[in-house]
Amino acid sequence: MQLKFDPDNPNFEYIKTPEALNKALEALEKETVIGIDVEATGLDPYTSKLLLVQIGKEDISYIFDARKLDLKEYPRFKELIESSKRIKLLHNAKFDYKFLKVQTGSSLTNVYDTMLAGAVLTAGLVGKNPSLKELTTQYCNFDMDKGIRKTFQDHIGPITQAQLKYSGLDTLALFPIFTQQLHELKKENLVKVAKLEFSSTLVVAEMELRGIFIDIERWENVIEDLEDKRSKHAEKFQDLIRPYYSRRSHDLFGNSVDAMNINSQVQLMELLNDKIGLNLPNTNEGILKTVDHPVVNTLRDYRKYEKLISAFGQALLDKVNPVTGRLHPDFNQMGTATGRFSCKDPNLQQIPRNSKEAPFRELFKPAPGYKLVTADYSSFEMRILADLSGDEKMIKALKEGLDIHSYTASLMFDVPYSEDFREDHPDLRQIAKPIGFGLMYGMSPMGLAAQLGVSVDKGEEYMELYFKSYPSVRDFLNNLSENAVKRGWSTTPLGRKRWYKRPDPTDPDYRRRMSGIKRQAKNHPIQGTNADAIKFAFVFIQKRIQEEGLDGGITHTVHDEIVCEVREDQAEEWAEIQSAEMVRAAELFIKKVPIKSEPFIGDVWEH
DNA sequence: AGAGGTGGTG
DNA sequence: CATGCACCACCTCT
Known part of the structure; x- marks a missing residue:
């Protein structure tokens, strides 16, 4: 691709006076697409110092010195990046959003994130999100020197020419990457998915800024x-x-x-x-x-x-932030091949369920004067399986609000279903339940047998009984694995793709790898639809927070659960809204089966 | 520094 | 032919 800049000698302007700032803003305001990047002394927006804000057009980067100019004082600067009139190109916008919000008081809207776009385009093939350097090599055909980046760490003193050159290049490279990625996103029918990622990343940034309070x-x-x-x-x-x-x-x-x-x-x-x-x-x-x-x-x-x-x-x-006194984990919204969030430093998605000796979740608390509102989707993936497979009996059972595992057992073993099935036939229910879950993971009869502690013959028999009960489920799951093998990818109803590397037939592990792909392909549309719904729920909830003028925000999420921290007097009303928005999000995809989400208001995190 | 083992979550 | 999905943290060992 023909670049509009010289990678060895990029065009930039170093802005450190109000006059120069106004001139730069004048030029940038005419643009419909601008690139944005920031440099700071570290990674944490509360304890590190913002050094530079680079905002560029496709042929020039304006580098604002945040130490010489108090960017809070310039409404035109705020307007430039907050207005939805322009597309803002960023790489990992969540990072820049947090620094801009905390240290300049400005938000970002209408974002295109090259990192998330890259992740969406390669889900399943690459274990981590693409770096700007990698995308630059791929799309711009030059090698970006990232060695300069670490010179910003704990930086004091004047900004050097080398630092300016590096900083400017970061916004310039975004344009050709954007153009080419957009083409690929359209080709792969991934525009809707990418837009969802771009909208939700701003919500994730707000969630991370808020963090969560612990005792x-x-x-x-x-x-x-x-x-x-x-x-x-x-x-x-x-x-x-x-x-x-x-x-x-x-x-x-x-x-x-x-x-x-x-x-x-x-x-x-x-x-x-x-x-x-x-x-x-x-x-x-x-x-x-x-x-x-x-x-x-x-x-x-x-x-x-x-x-x-x-x-x-x-x-x-040790991860409690010294400035806020709260935990601010790092959520990676493309941290998994299926579209789910991952979480680290600390990983609050693996805090043990409460027990007498280790009641950790009880120690997550709202700030004084606030409540935690927790809402999760109830047996969401089961409902997704029922809906996507279109299995009439499973749909009917969920519509009527039956205990699904009891109902499954009643079909499998030809015992009439009743309200008391769970108590009357716990043994039968205990066989049906692991099959329901196991199938969503592509479990085999042998795996089922191992899980139940029965013979392989028994395992096969049970699974056959399950599929006879829900015939469409078998067809649905088999189609998923066949299509994945045929096409090299699987997809959610929204269009989120997961790609599979075709194993080499001469690989001694060929069979094992193929079985693995088939299992992953059975699970991806189910787990991925859960992820799609949660991300829409994030966007919907954030919008309602603004509309309602809520004193509160999203503070945590664990796959099928969203936790908000809300001022006490607003909690009751908010709980209903939060659940309703989660349901509305899920109903974008799930139309044949009712979606349930029960909110819980409390002084601790539990549900 | 990276791999393997173990175990926490949905 | 091998046999349940998706993660991350901590520990030891090389």
């Missing part, structure tokens, strides 16, 4: 309690295994010495197999719970606490 003191108490329990089990473990080792139990100073490292898989295998003679294939919980031996029992006790402490202890508390 640090009570959290520390819980951890201390867990640590006490862990030590007890650890000491008992060492006492129990000492006879197997010749190492002395105390050093020269009288301190007790561990016989081995309880966290070491290698040393555990040596102990359990070579010394104790249990002959275990591995040391995971599934295997250990089949063994009744004091050492193993103590190890299991220890592990329970070790997990909670290491994953949800001090490491998580």
Whole structure:
């Protein structure tokens, strides 16, 4: 592609006076598409300092010095980036949005995000979001020097020419990438999906800025309690295994010495197999719970606490932001091949469900004077399966609000359905339930047998009974895998695609890889539709927040659940709105089956 | 630094 | 022929 700039000598203007700023704005206001990027001393908008804001046309980049110009003071600057009249090109707009919002008071609208577009165009093929450097190599055919970026880290003193050149290039490169990606998005019918990602990323940015409040003191108490329990089990473990080792139990100073490292898989295998003679294939919980031996029992006790402490202890508390006093996890809206969010630093999508000893979710609280409104979709993926497969009986059962797993069991085993089925035939329901879930993951009869603890023959029999009960489900799932193999991709009703690399037939793992693709293709439209709905719900909810003038916002999401933090006096009314918007979003795709979302208002995160 | 094992979530 | 999807954090070991 013919570039409108010279990658070795990009055209830029360094803006550090109000006069120059006004002149630059005048030029930019005429444009219908502008590119935006920011440079800061770090990644966190609350603790790092905004250094530069680059806003460019396709042939020039205007570089505003945010230390010399207080951009809060220029309404024309705010208007330029907030107006929906122009398309704003950014790479990872969420990052820039957060800095602009916190440090210049301006928002962004009408965004085109080259990173998200790239991710949408390669979902399933690449494990991470594309960098600007990668897209530049791909679409602009030059090599971007990202070495300069780290010179902004903790930067003080004047901006150098090299820094300006690098910063300018970042907005210039966005234009040719945009043009070519747009062409590909249209070709792949991914425009709707990309637009959804672009709209929801601004909502995600707001969610991350808000963060979530936790009760640090009570959290520390819980951890201390867990640590006490862990030590007890650890000491008992060492006492129990000492006879197997010749190492002395105390050093020269009288301190007790561990016989081995309880966290070491290698040393555990040596102990359990070579010394104790249990002959275990591995040391995971599934295997250990089949063994009744004091050492193993103590190890299991220890592990329970070790997990909670290491994953949800001090490491998580260290992530509390020093400025806001809240957790601000990093959500990646294209963090999965299916379109779901992933979450890290900390990953609040893997906080354990509340238990007596570790009630972590109870320690997520609203700020004083606020409530948490939690709403999730009830058995959403089951409803998606029913709707997309069009299976009449499954649809009917969900429409009538029957207990779906009981109803399935009644069909499979030809026992009449009743209100009391769950109590009367728990054994039958317990067979039907894992099939329902397992099928959405492409589970085989053998996997089912393993899960239920029955023979493979029984597994096959049960699955056959399930498919006889819901014949359209079998056809639907088989079609999904066949199409994926034929076309090399699968899709959600919205058009979100997941691509598959065709395995090499000479690969010794060819069969295994093909089976894997077939399973992924059965799951993708279901999980992906859930993701599409949640992202629409994000956009709808954010719009209502603005319309209602709500004092609050989205604070968290876990796949089929959205949590808002709302001023107390508004919570009741908001809860209904939040649920209604989630339902409205899901109903964009699911038309044959009712969608249920029950809100929960509380002083803790639970549902 | 990266891989493998383990285990937390939907 | 192999046999349940999607993630991330922490630990050990190389």
